[in-house]
Amino acid sequence: MNIRISDVSTRSVGRIGIERISISLGDGADAFEAVRDLDFAIAPGELVCVLGPSGCGKSTLLGALAGHLPVTQGRLTVDDQAVLGPSPDRGIVFQQHTLFPWKRVRDNVAFGPKMRGVGRSERYQAADEILRLVGLEGFERFYPSQLSGGMQQRVEIARVLINRPRVLLMDEPFGALDAQTRSMMQEVLLDIWTRIPTTTIFVTHDIEEALFLADRVIVMSARPGRVIEDIRLPFGRPRRAELVTEPDFVRLKRRILDLLRQPDSPEPLARLSPLGIR
Amino acid sequence: MTTTRTAVQVPWARWLVRGFSIVACIVLWHLASVLHLSLGFVTFRNVPPPTEVLQSAIILLKSPKLLAHVGSSLWRVFAGYGAAVLLGIGFGFAIGRSRAASDLLLPPLELLRPIPAVAWIPLSILIFPSSEMSMIFITFIGALFPIILNTVHGVANIDRRLVASARSLGGTPAAILREIVLPGAAPSIVTGLAIGMGTSWFCLVTAEMISGQFGIGYYTWEAYTLQNYADIIVGMLIIGLLGMGSSWLLTTLGHYLMPWRQPAVAR
Numbered sequence: 001m002n003i004r005i006s007d008v009s010t011r012s013v014g015r016i017g018i019e020r021i022s023i024s025l026g027d028g029a030d031a032f033e034a035v036r037d038l039d040f041a042i043a044p045g046e047l048v049c050v051l052g053p054s055g056c057g058k059s060t061l062l063g064a065l066a067g068h069l070p071v072t073q074g075r076l077t078v079d080d081q082a083v084l085g086p087s088p089d090r091g092i093v094f095q096q097h098t099l100f101p102w103k104r105v106r107d108n109v110a111f112g113p114k115m116r117g118v119g120r121s122e123r124y125q126a127a128d129e130i131l132r133l134v135g136l137e138g139f140e141r142f143y144p145s146q147l148s149g150g151m152q153q154r155v156e157i158a159r160v161l162i163n164r165p166r167v168l169l170m171d172e173p174f175g176a177l178d179a180q181t182r183s184m185m186q187e188v189l190l191d192i193w194t195r196i197p198t199t200t201i202f203v204t205h206d207i208e209e210a211l212f213l214a215d216r217v218i219v220m221s222a223r224p225g226r227v228i229e230d231i232r233l234p235f236g237r238p239r240r241a242e243l244v245t246e247p248d249f250v251r252l253k254r255r256i257l258d259l260l261r262q263p264d265s266p267e268p269l270a271r272l273s274p275l276g277i278r
Numbered sequence: 279m280t281t282t283r284t285a286v287q288v289p290w291a292r293w294l295v296r297g298f299s300i301v302a303c304i305v306l307w308h309l310a311s312v313l314h315l316s317l318g319f320v321t322f323r324n325v326p327p328p329t330e331v332l333q334s335a336i337i338l339l340k341s342p343k344l345l346a347h348v349g350s351s352l353w354r355v356f357a358g359y360g361a362a363v364l365l366g367i368g369f370g371f372a373i374g375r376s377r378a379a380s381d382l383l384l385p386p387l388e389l390l391r392p393i394p395a396v397a398w399i400p401l402s403i404l405i406f407p408s409s410e411m412s413m414i415f416i417t418f419i420g421a422l423f424p425i426i427l428n429t430v431h432g433v434a435n436i437d438r439r440l441v442a443s444a445r446s447l448g449g450t451p452a453a454i455l456r457e458i459v460l461p462g463a464a465p466s467i468v469t470g471l472a473i474g475m476g477t478s479w480f481c482l483v484t485a486e487m488i489s490g491q492f493g494i495g496y497y498t499w500e501a502y503t504l505q506n507y508a509d510i511i512v513g514m515l516i517i518g519l520l521g522m523g524s525s526w527l528l529t530t531l532g533h534y535l536m537p538w539r540q541p542a543v544a545r
Binding site: 066067068085086087088090091092094097098100101102103111112115116143145159160163273274275 | 536
């Protein structure tokens with residue numbers, strides 16, 4: 001399968017519908033509501049960052065969209081089809097350590113096509129092509145453990161995008177990287193996203209990261225997570241590193257900081273994962 | 279300071295020390311047996327010196343008996359251990375992946391597990407009409423439990439984020455078992471295989487001493503009853519070599535099957 005970039009850019013797929021959903025986690029007496037009454041839609045091709053304090057359920061929402069967690073109430077749809085379970089149509093990138101350690105980079109990336117029954121030479125060709133796109137040409141035969149954290153995340157992104165998903169779900173994908181690698185990876189992501197425009201939900205608790213990347217930032221409250229603000233960003237693209245020092249950027253950053261630092265907001269809770277409580 | 283110096287030490291010097299250590303052991307053995315060393319609670323009066331053992335070894339090497347003994351021992355290990363590998367990994371996968379299989383299979387296994395394999399010898403002689411089968415069974419029992427338990431451990435401890443990723447990438451349950459669970463559990467399985475191999479040989483030698491007619495354990499015990507004391511040590515050394523060889527085989531197999539890990543099996 002070739003990545004026909006011109007094709008992808010004209011697709012108008014990837015509309016996400018989040019319709020009055022609540023998600024409860026835990027069993028019996030330990031059960032709690034992780035998110036409550038979320039209700040918003042995401043347009044095809046949009047890059048949305050979900051911001052919120054630790055444990056607010058933003059990763060839970062992502063897990064539900066990926067099909068790994070059931071919703072307790074409401075409905076999740078992608079292009080008007082209900083989300084019923086995991087699917088290569090909804091690619092998810094975790095924070096770290098989800099590459100298959102026993103597969104070389106090329107085989108990790110070619111996993112999706114292999115599952116679809118694509119022949120070896122064809123899927124390797126597709127894998128090499130997308131690896132070039134994420135800047136990893138020459139590393140095809142490496143094992144994940146031989147790569148740096150940033151390079152591993154590039155492989156993760158390539159492995160998901162090779163399936164040409166309708167939506168890309170990212171759970172603090174750069175959270176484990178050092179500051180310098182992190183800001184480089186943000187630019188890498190925007191570059192890839194420009195070439196393979198895909199509806200993206202990017203969960204983070206880093207305000208600057210959200211403002212730098214997103215078309216739109218959704219701010220969530222502490223548990224049970226609810227939407228407290230939905231901000232459309234006025235910044236044009238392509239984004240440059242200088243953006244973070246512009247007055248508009250700083251003003252928005254202060255506004256979100258205030259939102260997240262409400263006087264009644266409790267201590268941050270333990271982090272939830274897209275697979276549930278841990 | 280000391281550690282740095284050891285680290286940069288030249289390799290041949292280290293090999294020299296290692297070689298010296300072995301030579302020293304042989305010399306001590308020689309002295310103890312030639313001088314009929316007796317410390318009261320332990321005596322070397324009946325222990326033959328290394329030279330005598332070497333002569334016996336050469337005689338055995340030239341005789342057709344060696345092949346018969348080693349051959350029948352190897353066959354028993356191959357059959358018993360092989361069956362334990364197949365059944366152990368199969369059971370381990372079932373128990374590690376399915377709650378129903380775990381509830382069904384685990385209770386009896388947990389009850390039988392604390393019984394040392396050697397304690398099975400009398401019963402297995404009663405159960406199996408041929409002593410050959412009973413020895414293979416003991417070898418099998420010895421290897422079975424470490425293989426099952428390590429497989430279960432490996433299978434049950436697969437990082438669920440890896441399984442979730444595979445599902446999100448379109449992996450079917452069968453593909454996930456093959457592409458994720460099996461390689462993910464492989465290090466633990468190989469550890470089980472290595473432990474199982476050790477207990478397998480241990481049980482086999484014991485069983486052969488009790489009920490064998492051929493086999494290296496039988497050879498060693500026969501040497502004792504016939505008072506060919508040098509042959510006892512020859513038998514012991516051969517058992518040691520066979521154990522070493524099979525564990526080398528497993529380590530090599532581990533490296534070959536798991537190239538993504540550096541040192542695969544612990545020694």
